[in-house]
Amino acid sequence: MTAMITLNNGLKMPLVGLGCWKIPNDVCASQVYEAIKLGYRLFDGAADYGNEKEVGQGINKALSEGIVKRSDLFIISKLWNTFHHPDHVKLALQRTLSDLGLDYLDLYYIHFPLAFKYVPFEEKYPPCFYTGAEDAKIGKISLQNVPYLDTYRAMEKLVDEGLTKSIGVSNLQGSILQDVLMGCRIRPAALQIEHHPYLTQEHLVQFCKNENIAVVSYSSFGPQSFLELGSKRAEDTPALFDHPVIKKIAAAHGKDVTTSEVLLRWATQRDIAIIPKSSRKERLLLNLNVNEKLTLTEAELLEISALNKNIRFNDTWDWNNMHFGSFA
Template identity: 60%
Template structure:
């Protein structure tokens, strides 16, 4: 099992979890159930992933069989862009809790610092990019602090144990923290891989004591099946000569080297896999150490290449990371 990170509110979160993005609903229940049996305790999901009903089924099966207790699990979800208005925060969160079949989630992120037009759950769910995915975004004038205040009410109501922010740049984090928050964020989730290291943002967040969680740790590999155009411009990290040579030196898989590069620096990881052998390999990334030189060499692959950039979603100017 993974080691744990103590959050600022005293809760403990595993350093290695299972990412639920792109896991098809048809297999999500079995994958979550089997991952729990293997030793996974953190499950990183989101309303936008479209599989929370099935994720909940996998959790329930493990609970019903007594493999774990609810308090043994650290369940994560995220508030989607269409639910930012305070009146809609409750709608989004309650839908997630109903789908998961849970009374609370351990960590609830603001998925992106982007507020778009509300889509009723009866109209379309998950809302994705709106009622018409091909139309330009319709934005709502909702400051982040208004969304956050509504989330603090959810903590007070016992529906959420911890609050987090995802895909937030440093200036926006600083602006949020200038407010007198009742329940300050305990976690920051960011795209983080050797092609996009973001060392200043990581240091800033860690200096604040935030639980920094890396997604898309395998870089281009996470976006191949999406036919992302930027994938064509770089080598896959699993095939990169540097990663392969370090893996050979340690008797590990390239995936384990990439994950250890993250966890050894104090960040959490949430890799996805449907293969039981790889699931176990991904969980076993804290039983060896990279040298300082190896960590530096991997970090030096940084070229500022971001794959998950809202600016690219619809060729529309959304300045999240500008």
């Protein structure tokens, strides 16, 4: 049984879950099903990942075989940028629920603080960076005039209607989060951010702790996840798996401790939940059981945090350079 954290709405959330980004469609249903059999209870998905039908198939197979009950699972999705207008927020969640084959989510995040122009489902789904045929021809993303708090308030109504138990925010910095807290009726239960030793986000993490908002780390291995996307920044950054400090700390805890475990445990000992993605059974088990296997010392935690370089691999300013053209 994986450790749980209690969210500010009283709901318990597993400290370790499985990230579903980049799980290929053809193997996704079986990987989710196998992960449930291994003991995973939290699945971090998103409409944008394009595999919600398959995630749902895996979940529903496990439910129908009685391996778990729905109440044992913690299912997450994210509202994509195209659906930020209050008229579209519920539609987007209904589409996600229909794809997953579920009645409710446990947590629904706003994926990014950027409102793209609306694209109807029939035109392209998931729309990703597509904001219309004309924009696509010139590689442009059009934005929509929707303030963040308007989207957030539409998310609150989803909780009222029982379509999701909690709502959260992702990829936010402190000032917008502060604004949400000033204007919300239901506080965000969680903030999901890029977080690894090259991007420790100390102030934001501390702010969330003070405000009783759970922090969830994505891309906990730093550049690793972005290599397969051909990111030059990831290629130019030394791998955390081979970093001498991480290797030294892993070695200090015994021969069978890996650098991946050190990276994950550093996060969870900072009270930050983790959602590493893996398609390999041995890694799934390693990642799931990291809290029981390893405890780092206070000095080791600080030594790892000192590796911070404020390097962000998932940076929306890059989207500007690529698509909006404003900084060309």
